[in-house]
Amino acid sequence: MRSSGSNKAALRFWQVLLFIVLLAIWHVATSPTLLPPLYFDDPHKAAFFFGEPLKILARTWEWFSSGTIYPHLWVTLLETVLAFIIGTVLGLGMGLWLALSPFASALLDPYIKALNSMPRVILAPIFAVWFGLDIASKVALGVTLVFFIVFFNVYQGVREVSYTVLANARILGASDRQLLRHVYVPSAMSWVFASLHNSVGLAFVGAVVGEYLGSSRGVGYLILQAEGTFDINSVFAGILVLTAFALLLDWAVSLAERRLLVWQPRGGETEKI
Amino acid sequence: MVPALALEDITVTFVSQDGGRYTAIKETTLQVAPGEFVSVVGPTGCGKSTLLNVAVGLLQPSAGRIRVFGEPLAGLNRKAGYLFQSEALMPWRTALDNVSAGLEFRGVERDAAAARALAWLQRVGLGGFGARYPHQLSGGMRKRVALAQTLILDPEIMLMDEPFSALDIQTRQLMENELLELWSANRKSVVFITHDLEEAISLSDRVVVLSAGPASRPIGGYEIDLPRPRDVAEIRLTPRFIELHTLIWGAMKNEVLKSYAQQRQQ
Numbered sequence: 001m002r003s004s005g006s007n008k009a010a011l012r013f014w015q016v017l018l019f020i021v022l023l024a025i026w027h028v029a030t031s032p033t034l035l036p037p038l039y040f041d042d043p044h045k046a047a048f049f050f051g052e053p054l055k056i057l058a059r060t061w062e063w064f065s066s067g068t069i070y071p072h073l074w075v076t077l078l079e080t081v082l083a084f085i086i087g088t089v090l091g092l093g094m095g096l097w098l099a100l101s102p103f104a105s106a107l108l109d110p111y112i113k114a115l116n117s118m119p120r121v122i123l124a125p126i127f128a129v130w131f132g133l134d135i136a137s138k139v140a141l142g143v144t145l146v147f148f149i150v151f152f153n154v155y156q157g158v159r160e161v162s163y164t165v166l167a168n169a170r171i172l173g174a175s176d177r178q179l180l181r182h183v184y185v186p187s188a189m190s191w192v193f194a195s196l197h198n199s200v201g202l203a204f205v206g207a208v209v210g211e212y213l214g215s216s217r218g219v220g221y222l223i224l225q226a227e228g229t230f231d232i233n234s235v236f237a238g239i240l241v242l243t244a245f246a247l248l249l250d251w252a253v254s255l256a257e258r259r260l261l262v263w264q265p266r267g268g269e270t271e272k273i
Numbered sequence: 274m275v276p277a278l279a280l281e282d283i284t285v286t287f288v289s290q291d292g293g294r295y296t297a298i299k300e301t302t303l304q305v306a307p308g309e310f311v312s313v314v315g316p317t318g319c320g321k322s323t324l325l326n327v328a329v330g331l332l333q334p335s336a337g338r339i340r341v342f343g344e345p346l347a348g349l350n351r352k353a354g355y356l357f358q359s360e361a362l363m364p365w366r367t368a369l370d371n372v373s374a375g376l377e378f379r380g381v382e383r384d385a386a387a388a389r390a391l392a393w394l395q396r397v398g399l400g401g402f403g404a405r406y407p408h409q410l411s412g413g414m415r416k417r418v419a420l421a422q423t424l425i426l427d428p429e430i431m432l433m434d435e436p437f438s439a440l441d442i443q444t445r446q447l448m449e450n451e452l453l454e455l456w457s458a459n460r461k462s463v464v465f466i467t468h469d470l471e472e473a474i475s476l477s478d479r480v481v482v483l484s485a486g487p488a489s490r491p492i493g494g495y496e497i498d499l500p501r502p503r504d505v506a507e508i509r510l511t512p513r514f515i516e517l518h519t520l521i522w523g524a525m526k527n528e529v530l531k532s533y534a535q536q537r538q539q
Contacts, residue, residue, distance in 0.1 A: 099307070162360070164361045168361035173375055
């Protein structure tokens with residue numbers, strides 16, 4: 001029998017191999033010279049539509065080595081972070097307020113349902129008109145996406161606070177404000193953190209979609225520009241950068257989560273004395 | 274002497290949303306003297322917890338008065354500490370922060386609160402576990418943290434709702450002895466709810482028997498004249514304990530059956 005360690009290494013090996021094989025197929029199928037044209041009448045058409053992996057990697061390398069990508073990445077990151085922070089704060093505030101005020105909750109319920117069901121990406125043009133083509137309109141779009149995730153999680157989190165924990169805190173002398181700070185918010189935050197991957201991901205989506213629909217900076221803008229000149233390799237390079245970046249964000253979130261949710265039992269954890 | 278806690282003619286009737294009524298407790302009077310350890314026993318579902326929730330002010334009685342050291346109770350009972358049956362620790366706080374919570378709520382400075390909390394953790398034998406979160410502790414340890422969390426505020430009255438019922442029998446006897454030790458060091462009034470008559474007798478100065486619900490009421494009070502200090506495991510083997518147990522159990526059984534018969538006739 002193999003140990004789980006060597007199993008893991010073997011899995012990694014197969015994953016990398018799969019990646020290389022897929023890349024190789026892509027390369028062979030789009031190269032104008034390696035294969036006779038199978039589907040297209042012109043040998044250059046496959047490359048035109050699907051790009052060429054080597055050129056995509058070269059383009060990506062060029063962006064990073066020349067440094068031209070950094071201002072765009074920075075803008076996209078800034079939009080993502082701002083959208084995430086503002087959306088989280090608003091969602092937290094609204095969630096706490098509505099969960100603790102039954103009247104407000106009943107009053108606003110249909111509106112919140114309607115806003116949540118609305119395909120909010122469609123707001124992007126309106127935000128562009130309201131906030132201009134700079135980062136504000138992208139942040140606004142990201143906020144509308146993040147807000148509802150955080151809002152519903154906070155609302156749920158407050159509703160699910162254990163009656164016993166709440167009663168105990170009150171008997172220990174907590175005022176209403178202290179209950180909010182020491183019981184409701186921590187309980188709600190655990191739900192917010194549980195949705196952290198989702199909300200950071202959507203903040204990123206908001207930023208990129210906003211840029212794509214009209215902007216002068218950002219990775220979404222790069223992709224839009226490349227598309228305008230049928231530079232399919234740059235489009236793919238942009239997608240590659242975005243994907244790598246999204247993975248990086250996700251990893252950062254996992255790190256933050258591990259630090260912030262240390263009080264929650266994790267699956268399989270059996271540390272008990 | 275003014276009783277530490279006096280429940281006078283307490284009736285609690287719950288009204289459900291469809292208009293149904295359920296009287297959990299009816300015309301119950303219970304007095305606890307300062308420094309007295311009173312246990313309330315009764316069959317499951319007889320409104321023992323309801324009585325305690327009324328005493329601490331979480332629940333308003335439908336009728337009757339509550340006096341705390343002679344003063345009528347309005348809102349939460351600030352002189353009482355409450356030990357819950359289920360988990361009541363804040364899971365996002367470490368053991369130390371849970372113990373210091375009450376002090377913090379009362380405006381004690383953080384460092385001072387933490388120092389006193391550590392001293393209390395040491396008193397309940399958890400000095401080295403302050404940095405752990407509740408989920409990292411065993412059931413018995415969590416109970417001890419909860420005990421320290423309540424006792425650090427030095428309440429005049431301790432209300433305990435079957436606090437040890439979820440523990441295994443060995444841990445339970447250890448906890449009972451620890452409780453007695455802490456209590457005898459600083460005698461406060463205790464109302465201890467349990468369905469376990471042996472636990473009630475071995476801990477208390479007085480055992481009050483409640484009838485079965487609905488409309489529970491006390492059907493007898495028994496002075497426990499066993500000598501202190503006691504060891505809860507050993508005292509169960511003494512003749513006087515067995516005598517008291519037989520006496521109270523007989524009455525408890527009889528009265529429960531009697532009230533049950535009365536209910537059926539109505």
